[in-house]
Amino acid sequence: MPNIQEECSEHEDVLGGGDGGLKVRSGVLSEMTNGVEENVHKESLMMELTRLVQKVMKESSWWERRGVDCSILTAAFLCLPPAFLLLGSHHLLWFLLGMLLMGVAHAVITVKGTHLASHGALSESQTWGKFWSIFFIEICGSFSAQAGIHGHIKMHHAHTNVIGLGDSSVWKVPFLPRMVYLFIAPLSVPLITPLVALAHLKGHSSFAVARTLLMIALGLYSQYWLLINVSGFRSTQGALFCMLVSRAMFSVPYIHVNIFQHIGLPMFSPTSRPKRIYQMTHGVLNLPRNPLLDWMFGHSLISCHVEHHLFPFLSDNMCLKVKPVVSKYLTERKLPYQEASYLSRLHLFFNKYQELMVFAPPITELVGVQ
Numbered sequence: 001m002p003n004i005q006e007e008c009s010e011h012e013d014v015l016g017g018g019d020g021g022l023k024v025r026s027g028v029l030s031e032m033t034n035g036v037e038e039n040v041h042k043e044s045l046m047m048e049l050t051r052l053v054q055k056v057m058k059e060s061s062w063w064e065r066r067g068v069d070c071s072i073l074t075a076a077f078l079c080l081p082p083a084f085l086l087l088g089s090h091h092l093l094w095f096l097l098g099m100l101l102m103g104v105a106h107a108v109i110t111v112k113g114t115h116l117a118s119h120g121a122l123s124e125s126q127t128w129g130k131f132w133s134i135f136f137i138e139i140c141g142s143f144s145a146q147a148g149i150h151g152h153i154k155m156h157h158a159h160t161n162v163i164g165l166g167d168s169s170v171w172k173v174p175f176l177p178r179m180v181y182l183f184i185a186p187l188s189v190p191l192i193t194p195l196v197a198l199a200h201l202k203g204h205s206s207f208a209v210a211r212t213l214l215m216i217a218l219g220l221y222s223q224y225w226l227l228i229n230v231s232g233f234r235s236t237q238g239a240l241f242c243m244l245v246s247r248a249m250f251s252v253p254y255i256h257v258n259i260f261q262h263i264g265l266p267m268f269s270p271t272s273r274p275k276r277i278y279q280m281t282h283g284v285l286n287l288p289r290n291p292l293l294d295w296m297f298g299h300s301l302i303s304c305h306v307e308h309h310l311f312p313f314l315s316d317n318m319c320l321k322v323k324p325v326v327s328k329y330l331t332e333r334k335l336p337y338q339e340a341s342y343l344s345r346l347h348l349f350f351n352k353y354q355e356l357m358v359f360a361p362p363i364t365e366l367v368g369v370q
């Protein structure tokens with residue numbers, strides 16, 4: 001487990017914070033002193049919050065830190081045998097139940113599983129962390145682990161809402177009308193994902209390319225083989241259609257969640273970005289708890305997205321556990337703790353689609369707080 005304090009100060013360094021080094025102009029000593037005090041205060045906000053979170057971590061058992069989430073993922077895998085068997089039933093109701101079970105298990109494994117694996121939150125060992133990232137992202141998620149980790153950790157998390165770096169523009173498809181983008185295009189996510197992975201493989205070593213292609217093929221073929229040999233599908237088209245339906249079942253909320261929590265919030269310039277605590281509290285939003293989405297996507301993507309961006313190495317269950325501490329601290333310090341309901345965000349994106357998803361976002365300067 002990384003030391004939170006080290007990680008925090010490392011982030012502060014890596015992420016710059018724009019004014020990390022005080023500029024001493026014309027030898028104005030008082031200005032310099034005020035600047036130093038102010039800087040120390042800003043450092044201490046993140047450090048103070050980090051200490052509070054670290055205390056919760058120390059008081060938590062392995063079960064709370066990793067066990068709960070590993071059990072949810074195991075449960076999703078255990079749902080697969082009955083799902084394949086139910087899909088072989090001639091009764092419509094059982095067949096539909098099998099389809100639902102397969103869709104839910106697929107969402108848990110490929111959204112919650114790949115997300116936690118990309119953060120290395122499933123294991124304390126680096127070797128196991130690498131194994132899980134390849135297993136979840138490539139075999140289960142049909143994507144490249146290297147590209148996934150680069151895009152999510154090194155870009156989105158490191159440069160949240162910074163224009164041109166972590167501004168969520170990968171999710172924008174400006175030429176699509178809003179109805180198509182919000183409700184129809186997401187259904188093609190299972191088809192697009194491996195194609196995007198192929199595009200990302202350019203420039204990688206031939207070993208990495210071969211491994212990724214092999215792992216993606218293994219994941220897709222395993223499901224196909226089981227549908228033919230366990231569920232008894234008689235046609236290739238039928239099995240492929242079943243794969244598409246189960247993989248696309250929750251891709252509409254998946255796309256929604258990805259855009260709802262960042263787009264439309266303050267965006268920052270790469271040259272004058274705010275300190276990390278301001279960047280994350282202004283640029284990230286939490287959705288309310290929702291039993292289905294909590295299980296399938298994980299707390300860190302739903303009701304604890306702010307906590308996840310402040311402390312990205314915490315598991316879903318730990319994000320939920322530190323949520324009261326983080327929200328109380330931010331509220332007391334008069335920092336934003338942004339929350340909005342799924343429907344209100346959908347309403348906003350539907351009505352302001354052009355502004356949010358087509359035009360370039362305006363840059364926010366957090367004057368007075370940094």
Ligand SMILES: [Zn+2]
Pocket residue numbers: 115119152157308312
């Ligand atoms: Zn993340």
